[in-house]
Each structure stands twice: as C-alpha cells, then as structure tokens.
Amino acid sequence: MVMVSIENLSVALGQRTVVQNVTAELRPGALIGVVGPNGAGKSTLVRAMLGLVPRSGGRVLLDGRDVAGLSPRDIARSIAYLPQGQILHWPLAVERLVALGRLPHLAPMSGMSAADRDVVADALARVDAGHLAGRIATELSGGERARVMLARALAVGAPGLVVDEPLASLDPGHQIDVMELLAREARGGAMVVAVLHDLTMAARYCDRVLLLDKGAIVADGTPAQVLDADRLSATYGISAMIDLNGAAPLVVPLRRI
C-alpha cells in the first residue's frame, strides 16, 4: 500500500508556472483519472509527484515522507511510472524490454532471478501480450508497443502505478482492456493514477477524477460530480453530450464554443 499527499504543490518550468497550488490526497483502492486540456499541467503534475521535476513550492509526501528526501530507488520501488509517448532507443526483444521494469530490485551488476522472470512473464500476460515475448519491440505496431510498455511498468511490481496517456494509439478494444486492467489494479489495493484524454473512458472506469486547467485543480470528485457541461465549456471550450447516469456513461464532444 502506498499513499501520496500533494500539499500546495507548485512547479515552474523556466519562467512559466505550470502547476499552481495543487492539493490532493491520492489513496489506494480507487482508479484516479487526471483530465484537462492540453497544457493544463497534467504530465508535469505527475512528474513532480515522482520527484522528476523540481518543485517551486509546496511538497509531496509518499507515505508521510517527503519525496525530495527519498532516494530515487525508494520512489521507484513504491510507484511505477509510464511516461507519455514512451520511446525505446535500442531494438530490444519484448521480453528484455519488460524486464527493465525489474531494475529497481536488482543489485548493481547482477542479473535477474527466476522470480524476476516470472514477474516479467506475468506482466506480459496481463496486457495480453504473452505471444509477443520474442518479438523485437521496435518492430511492433503502435498498439502492441503501448501494451508492452504498460507491461514494463507493471513488471516493477510497485504498490503504486502512474500512467500518462496509456490509451494513445490503442484501438477501442484494447482501450477497454487497458482501462479494465487499471481499474482491477486499483480495486486490488494499488494506488493508480492515469492521465487521460478520453472523457468517456475516464467517466466509465475512474472512481475519482481530477480536472486540471491552467495548472490548478478545478474540480475533484466522482466523474458525475466533475464532468458537467459548465466545466467542460470553461476548461476545454467545448459543448458535449453528457450522460453519466446510464449503465455506460458517455461524454461525447460536440463542438467548440
């Protein structure tokens, strides 16, 4: 179990303040979606949460301890992170790529144990990519690669998982698979934060949604509380068809205002 408390967090990149005074408690057990228009500061917020960008104010506590004082390895073992548009610089086999997720657990210059290999195989199976294990990761389709990268994050086996736009380049079927996987992880006791662009997917699978605009949290609550017509027009500048009370919640953007 891992819990993150963000207290009055501000982040400046260069001269610009990208995240302003954000306060939120991120608890395990619920799938937390972070939504907001491009440039709202979603990615910067999650990166600052992991100590990957220096903050200009406030603090982030991981299980009550300040992230700034923790070693990168401690953070890595607590929260796995899948960056937006994850790249791969060498043509590694899929299995080898997913195995990189075990690095936070390995002593310097040592290899993987049989248990590590089991975790890797399990992570591949969970994203429905077991059959890709022997393929070269740079030769996969966009959707296959996205799933394999998610498996890399799952292979860390951390109690926390932060994924930045995990649905990009996935077909609808695999989008549903990934959202169900994230929801299952969360309900199984993990702390899961997903930065999302698809509001229907956020409404349907997230237990809690943080709506960000211009670096600040505009709303924080259940999808039904957060995603209303007024807020979508104020933040995204769109009108949308919203139906959050049916069996399958829908948020379909209609036109720009």
Next chain:
Amino acid sequence: MLVLLAAFASLGFGAVSIAPGRVAAALMGQGDWIARTIVIDLRVPRMVIGLLVGAMLGLAGAVLQGYLRNPLAEPSVLGASNAAALGAVAAIYFGLAEAHVVVLPLLAILGSLGSLLLLFALAGRSESSLTMILAGIAVSTLTGAGISLALNLSPNPFAAMEIMNWLLGSIENRSVEHIWIALPCIVIGIALLLVDGHALDALSLGDDAARSLGFDLRLTRLRILIGVAIGVGGAVAVSGAIGFIGLIVPHIVRPLTDRTPSAILLPSMIGGAALLTFADVLVRLMPTTNELKLGVVTAFLGVPVFLVHLLRERRLW
C-alpha cells in the same frame, strides 16, 4: 580466446622474425639474448599496451553509445581523445617531450582532465544527452583547432612530422614505463565505466523512465565522464589518437548479445583488446617501407563494418 590468439600473434610477429620456439624460450627467461631482448623489452610491452588500450577504447565506446543513446558515439564525441592528443602535441611542440619519457603522457592525461572540466562548465546542470553531445563537440572542435594551430606554427618540418606521426596513433617502441603510466588510468577508467550497466539499460527508455526506475542520472553521468576522461586520457597518452575502435567494436558485438547496453560492455572490452592487438599485428606484417601507423589501419577497418551495417539497415527497411 580471441584475445589470447591476438596476444600470441603479437608476441610472434615483428620486423625480425623469431621462431615460436625461441619466443617461448625467451618468455621463460632462457634462450639467446637477442630473442630475449626483442620479446621481453619490445614485444611484451607492446602487446600489453595494445590489450589495455583496446579494452579501454572498446568499453568507452560501448558505454558512451548506451549513455548518449547514439550508435555513432565514441570516446572522441566528448572531446576526451582530442584533448589528450592536444596535451601530447603541446609536449612535442614546446620541446618538453624530450625532457623525460613521462612528460608527454602526463600532459595528455592533463589535457583530457582539462576537457572534462570544460565539458562540465559548458553542459552545466543539464542532464540531457543532447546537451552533452553539443558540449562535447564544442570541446572537441576547440582542441582540434589547437592541434591544427600547433601543426601550422610548428618551428620545423621535423616537429610537424613528429606531431603527425603521433596523431596517427601507434604502439611501437613502447617500454615498461608506458605500461605503468597507462595501467592505473585504464584500471580506474574501466572500474568507473563498468558499474553503471543497469542505468544504461534503463536509459534505453529515456531520461524520465530511467529516473523513475530508481537511477540517479547525475551520479551516472559523473562516473561516466570521469571514467572516460581518465581512462581514455591514459590510453591516448601512450598510444596516440587511435580512432574507430570505440566506434566499431560495440557494433560488431551488439548483434551477438540481447542488444541491451549493459550486455555489450564486457564483450566490447574483450573485442576492443583483441581488435587493436590484431590491427597492431597487421601493421607489422604489411610489407611497407615505413611501418604503417595503427590509427590508419583501424580507420580502414572501420569502413567495412559500417558498410555491412548500412546494407543490413537497408534490407530491413
């Protein structure tokens, strides 16, 4: 295996042909004094230096390609080899090299450490690999210009010839003193470069992902830069500027591994030692009037390796 073969070949071939039996006898401390002098005083130091320098250059190339995530990286992209060469050239230019045999290597090592300081000043606190490459090119160009200046202004053709000879790279006529100069530098360099294999693997996912996997990239960078400066500085100090080993050896060994940056470190070290020693044997066997310079041979060896790569790439596309 390859290394052993190269080492034996290095002992066996030379300007004076000595039968293998006499080489073995000389190594045991027996046999005639001519064979003993040639083998012990000339060929053994030459072989040891070849192995050391080759191992250092191969490893440095493998580490830098992994760290910079650039398959064209080699020790010279950070300016280390050029700066070491400039130090050595300065020693020849100002006539300091004649004072004592250690002056030239020492100035070479100082040159490469100086380039390290300059690199840090230029790259600042940035952790991006592109900044490092740009800063490295700046240092490399500056030191290259310094070398050209020394050649341009050299007081007489003999000094210019000597500088040219040295820039082409060679390990002939090396003594035990040269081993003692290079060995500590190369041991430190290799030790610093071998520990970051896991961080290099993580870096194949990019900076952010590597840090989120628990690696402090500032420490990684510090170790790699110091390792390259000291190790390559020490290597260049005794062998001159030998190019291409650091560039081609990782490319030769990579397809034989699972292609992770950590998997090619040791093979690149061994491959570098073997390749450089073989190239040095080739130098001695070539029927040319002057002995060919080692840097020339390695540069020619580099071309086919890249041709093969180019062909393989195009078939893939």
